[in-house]
Amino acid sequence: MSGINMENAAEHVVxxxxxxxxxxxxxxxxxxxxxxxxxxxxxxxxxxxxxxAVVGARKASQYGKWAAFNLGRKLAESxxxxxxxxxxxxxxxxxxxxxxxxGRTIAVLGGGPxxxxxxxxxxxxxxxxxxxxxxxxxxxxxTEARRAYFALRNRIISGLSLVTCVTEAGLSSGTLITAExxxxxxxxxxxxxxxxxxxxxxxxxxxxQDGASIIVSFADVLEELxxxxxxxxxxxxxxxxxxxxxxxxLIKTEGEISLNYAALKTGRKISDLNSTAALLxxxxxxxxxxGKLYIAK
Numbered sequence: 001m002s003g004i005n006m007e008n009a010a011e012h013v014v015x016x017x018x019x020x021x022x023x024x025x026x027x028x029x030x031x032x033x034x035x036x037x038x039x040x041x042x043x044x045x046x047x048x049x050x051x052x053a054v055v056g057a058r059k060a061s062q063y064g065k066w067a068a069f070n071l072g073r074k075l076a077e078s079x080x081x082x083x084x085x086x087x088x089x090x091x092x093x094x095x096x097x098x099x100x101x102x103g104r105t106i107a108v109l110g111g112g113p114x115x116x117x118x119x120x121x122x123x124x125x126x127x128x129x130x131x132x133x134x135x136x137x138x139x140x141x142x143t144e145a146r147r148a149y150f151a152l153r154n155r156i157i158s159g160l161s162l163v164t165c166v167t168e169a170g171l172s173s174g175t176l177i178t179a180e181x182x183x184x185x186x187x188x189x190x191x192x193x194x195x196x197x198x199x200x201x202x203x204x205x206x207x208x209q210d211g212a213s214i215i216v217s218f219a220d221v222l223e224e225l226x227x228x229x230x231x232x233x234x235x236x237x238x239x240x241x242x243x244x245x246x247x248x249x250l251i252k253t254e255g256e257i258s259l260n261y262a263a264l265k266t267g268r269k270i271s272d273l274n275s276t277a278a279l280l281x282x283x284x285x286x287x288x289x290x291g292k293l294y295i296a297k
Contacts, residue, residue, distance in 0.1 A: 016038045022044045027160055055179075071097065072094040073103070081106055083160050083161050084107065154181055155185075158187055161187060165191070
C-alpha cells in the first residue's frame with residue numbers, strides 16, 4: 001500500500017457493506033449494533049483475520065505505553081492482527097508495536113477514514129497503510145471526528161476482536177467503554193494489573209475485580225487466542241535493564257528463589273526486588289507462586 005498516504009487517501013476508500021463477503025464475520029455477530037457499512041482504506045482482508053484489540057488511556061504512563069507497545073508486538077509476531085483506535089497514548093503504541101515487527105494492524109477512527117485524527121498521528125496513519133494495514137470507519141469520507149463518535153467506534157474495535165486487552169485505564173476512562181462493549185458482545189476482556197496506589201490503573205484493577213482475565217504475562221493473551229508461544233522468554237533478555245537481568249540470572253541459576261533470598265544474594269531492598277519481579281512477570285520471564293519465583297515456561 002506504499003502508494004497510499006493522507007494526501008490521496010480519499011481516492012482509495014472502499015465501502016464494505018453488511019452482508020457482503022468482505023464484511024467481517026466477527027463484527028456481524030454482534031447483531032443490531034453492527035454498522036451497515038464500513039469505509040476502509042488498505043487491506044480489507046484483515047477484517048476477517050484473527051484480531052485482538054489493545055486499548056488504553058490517552059494520557060498514558062510510560063508503563064501503560066510499554067505494555068501496549070509490547071503486547072502489539074507480541075501479537076504481530078504470532079500472526080494476530082492488532083486492533084486499536086489510533087488515539088494518543090496506549091492506542092498509538094499498540095499500533096506501533098505491531099508495525100515494529102512488520103505486523104498487521106487495524107485503526108478504527110472516530111471520523112471519516114480519510115481524515116487523520118489526531119492530526120499529530122499523521123506519520124502513524126501513513127505507516128499503517130505503507131505496511132499493508134487497514135484504516136476503518138463507519139463514517140463516510142470527509143466526516144470530521146466528533147466526541148460522540150469515539151464512544152460509538154469502540155464497539156467496532158471490540159466487535160472485530162476475539163479478545164479486548166486493556167493496558168491502562170483510570171476509573172472514569174473512556175477505555176472502559178470498549179471493555180464494556182466487549183463484555184456485552186460475549187468477547188473475552190483482559191487487563192494489565194496495577195499497583196493499588198496508581199490511579200492511572202485503577203480501572204484495570206476494577207475490571208479484574210469484576211471478572212476480566214488478568215494479564216500476568218503476554219503469553220496469557222496468546223494462550224487465550226489459542227496461540228502457542230515461541231521460544232522461552234528467559235532465553236532472550238534483549239531489552240531488559242541491569243536489575244532485571246541480575247534477578248533473572250539468579251532465578252535461572254537457583255531454579256527457584258524467594259525475594260528474601262534474592263535480597264541476601266544481591267544486597268538490594270526487597271521492595272525494589274518486588275518491583276523488578278513484577279516487571280519480569282508481566283514480560284513473561286518469570287512466574288510467582290506460593291511466594292517463590294520461577295522461570296516462566
